Amino acid sequence: MMRWNLFTLGLLLTTWAHGQNICGPQGLQSLRDAHQHGTSCHDIGCPGLQGTGVDGNTSVGTPFWYSPEPGPRSAIINLEFGPEFPAEAMPAVEKAVDIWSQSIESVVPIHIEAIWDSLPPSILAQSSPFEVVHDFVGAPIANRQYAIALANQLAGEDLNPDAPDMVVKFDDDTQWFMDVSGQVPSGQYDMVTVALHEMAHGLGYLGSANHNGNSGFIGYQGVPFIYDHHVEESDQSSILDYTSGTVSLGNALESDGLYWGGSNGISANDIGRPRLHAPAQWAAGASFSHLREASYPSGNTNSLMTPYLNTSEVIHTPGAVSLGMMQDMGWNLPPVLCNLLGVTTLVQTTCNPLTNTYTQQLQITYENAPETGNLVVNGVSFPITGSPQTVSLTGLNSDGADVDVVVQFSENLDCSLTLPALFTAPESCCVLLRLDEVNPEAKTVTVRNVADCEGGLSGQVIKSGGAQAFLTDLLPPGVTLAADATLTITWPDWPDNADGGDLTLHDQAGAYDDYVQWLTPANSGQVLANIYNLWTPNTFINGLPPYTYEGDPYASPAQHGEEYWGFVPFPCAILGMTVGATSECNPVGNVFTQELEFEFQSPPAAGDVILVQDSSVVYDGTNPWNVVLTLPADGAVVDITATVVNDPSCTATYVGAVTAPEGCGCLTDLNNGGFVDVTDLLLFLTDYGCMSGCTADFNGDGIVNVNDLLIFLTSYGDSCN
Numbered sequence: 001m002m003r004w005n006l007f008t009l010g011l012l013l014t015t016w017a018h019g020q021n022i023c024g025p026q027g028l029q030s031l032r033d034a035h036q037h038g039t040s041c042h043d044i045g046c047p048g049l050q051g052t053g054v055d056g057n058t059s060v061g062t063p064f065w066y067s068p069e070p071g072p073r074s075a076i077i078n079l080e081f082g083p084e085f086p087a088e089a090m091p092a093v094e095k096a097v098d099i100w101s102q103s104i105e106s107v108v109p110i111h112i113e114a115i116w117d118s119l120p121p122s123i124l125a126q127s128s129p130f131e132v133v134h135d136f137v138g139a140p141i142a143n144r145q146y147a148i149a150l151a152n153q154l155a156g157e158d159l160n161p162d163a164p165d166m167v168v169k170f171d172d173d174t175q176w177f178m179d180v181s182g183q184v185p186s187g188q189y190d191m192v193t194v195a196l197h198e199m200a201h202g203l204g205y206l207g208s209a210n211h212n213g214n215s216g217f218i219g220y221q222g223v224p225f226i227y228d229h230h231v232e233e234s235d236q237s238s239i240l241d242y243t244s245g246t247v248s249l250g251n252a253l254e255s256d257g258l259y260w261g262g263s264n265g266i267s268a269n270d271i272g273r274p275r276l277h278a279p280a281q282w283a284a285g286a287s288f289s290h291l292r293e294a295s296y297p298s299g300n301t302n303s304l305m306t307p308y309l310n311t312s313e314v315i316h317t318p319g320a321v322s323l324g325m326m327q328d329m330g331w332n333l334p335p336v337l338c339n340l341l342g343v344t345t346l347v348q349t350t351c352n353p354l355t356n357t358y359t360q361q362l363q364i365t366y367e368n369a370p371e372t373g374n375l376v377v378n379g380v381s382f383p384i385t386g387s388p389q390t391v392s393l394t395g396l397n398s399d400g401a402d403v404d405v406v407v408q409f410s411e412n413l414d415c416s417l418t419l420p421a422l423f424t425a426p427e428s429c430c431v432l433l434r435l436d437e438v439n440p441e442a443k444t445v446t447v448r449n450v451a452d453c454e455g456g457l458s459g460q461v462i463k464s465g466g467a468q469a470f471l472t473d474l475l476p477p478g479v480t481l482a483a484d485a486t487l488t489i490t491w492p493d494w495p496d497n498a499d500g501g502d503l504t505l506h507d508q509a510g511a512y513d514d515y516v517q518w519l520t521p522a523n524s525g526q527v528l529a530n531i532y533n534l535w536t537p538n539t540f541i542n543g544l545p546p547y548t549y550e551g552d553p554y555a556s557p558a559q560h561g562e563e564y565w566g567f568v569p570f571p572c573a574i575l576g577m578t579v580g581a582t583s584e585c586n587p588v589g590n591v592f593t594q595e596l597e598f599e600f601q602s603p604p605a606a607g608d609v610i611l612v613q614d615s616s617v618v619y620d621g622t623n624p625w626n627v628v629l630t631l632p633a634d635g636a637v638v639d640i641t642a643t644v645v646n647d648p649s650c651t652a653t654y655v656g657a658v659t660a661p662e663g664c665g666c667l668t669d670l671n672n673g674g675f676v677d678v679t680d681l682l683l684f685l686t687d688y689g690c691m692s693g694c695t696a697d698f699n700g701d702g703i704v705n706v707n708d709l710l711i712f713l714t715s716y717g718d719s720c721n
Helices: 006-011 087-101 148-155 191-202 247-253 263-267 320-329 526-531 678-687 706-715
Strands: 002-004 049-060 077-081 110-117 123-129 132-134 145-147 166-171 231-233 258-260 308-315 339-348 357-367 374-377 380-383 389-397 402-409 412-424 433-439 444-449 461-464 467-470 486-490 501-506 514-518 544-549 565-568 573-582 591-601 609-612 615-618 625-632 637-644 647-659
Touching: 049 191, 077 087, 087 110, 087 166, 087 191, 110 191, 123 191, 132 148, 145 148, 166 191, 191 308, 258 320, 263 320, 339 402, 339 412, 357 374, 357 402, 374 389, 380 389, 433 501, 433 514, 444 501, 501 526, 514 526, 514 544, 573 637, 573 647, 609 625, 615 625, 678 706
Parallel strands: 049 308, 077 110, 110 166
Antiparallel strands: 002 132, 049 123, 123 166, 132 145, 231 258, 339 357, 357 389, 374 380, 374 402, 402 412, 433 444, 433 544, 444 486, 461 467, 461 501, 501 514, 544 565, 573 591, 591 625, 609 615, 609 637, 637 647
């Protein structure tokens, strides 16, 4: 059995590089960020159940099977209060315990500690399993982490009798309603509800997913929680189908499209698969490990395990959905027959540059070992030969990181010993990095290991302008990169150079390894990059990020330079307009022609239609582009607007760009036919009586009437040429 208890988790701060921090007692709260720049919990602890400060005025009572009267309980739950826990608050927590003791079954007593302490603003309480274990005897599914309280039941015994199964911490500054009646007044939070919610997390209602703002992570020490096992997307694909540490997993975690796939949870839900809280913006402590707030709003019988609680909101039942989910999760071990006394480090070899690996000898002392099976050290099995026993761990990665050692016996997994950071690996001797993608806007750099073996990143540096950073300072300790693998690194302090700059990659051991510059030439690293045959001076990527290497990183000779990089093209834009020749007024039609020239950035495709004023003109692919417009000759100042029909954002307006010549036709030639005839008379009669913006208002008095008719008749038959 693999066991990670409070003490162990508190020491393995830097080794949980991909997973959600477990909230709870002080040791668990000291878990570091699941990723260097992720939105995870820090030493103050994870966000727990969050109060909204808004009155809900809803109430969900106790389940029908609950009885407050003394009598047998299906689960034995022992509750212990911390020394500062107020006596007046104890009955509410005790009622929550009693509800759970009648909601689940246990063959092993469950031990809960309740603490009264200060929590961050709006956080009502926090809890988690005291420890998680996987692959214990009796575990229904291999390679899944189980909360210790659940693992105890599955194993049929208390796997850690010297420790509580969970610790529930209540905020000492919250406006609590401590009565058990459920009649909560405005502005107060119901302590029974909060205790019920947090105890569910301690019983295993908890996933391991996390998000760093870009990528998603899942699993603790590489092992998913049993909760994670049942999470799926709308198409019923498992969340575990994604690779931890990828953008695609991050997108799924922020998709608002995660569901519970366990059969019991589904059966208990009247509206299909239970839907999980997965908002478009990751919320640490709320996302993933709760039911979706909008699907189970205040007053819903299944709303206990949503991430937010209103004041004056009462939920005194776990809800059928949450209980079904816990049933899907599994809601122990033989007596300890042996004892592992200690592990001593012996000889450590140097890094083998051919494989970037080393060998570590260990001496293990034990007593009462099983008569059958193997001694297992960090997953490697050795025959049991007698104490003290020397073993050699071979093929270990040389990454300069501290190495945790876990020793156990295959036939008695409860006989185990975990020693965090027992020894330190030698520094990597096999890694050769190339730039794979550079995004100065997002401040991320993706590197590829083009060596033929896995290695650490010690000594690797990125530089831009006058700033530099060691990759090991931007990543969790012990990160290695496999052959042909890529790794995306965020550099928060990278100076702003989205408008032009460069990036250098090197290992401080010799020449530059890679170089790229964008939007501007002659950046600070260009001279050396030229000397090392990485870049041609004064060439640069002329486009928008991300800048992606599209050459062959393994080519010989190596492919470097601007021609091997892809980019996002600049969007279409009209950069300027030049006004050309303006013709005289043409009395036929009372119009004039205007020559215009437009200059584009990323012009549209030839054949696209561009709307210039009211004329649709087919673009011929030239840049600059010349066009001749026919416009009314009315002496007015004209604004010129050009818009690409297929890309309306590619548009520009030039105010007062053209002045039309004065009109040269007859005022009364309404159809611009060159003379005044019966057609114009019919048009005049159509406009007769008009009182605003009238074409036939010849005398300009704002109305078309008999006065305008007299003017028209005096010109009837006139030639306008």
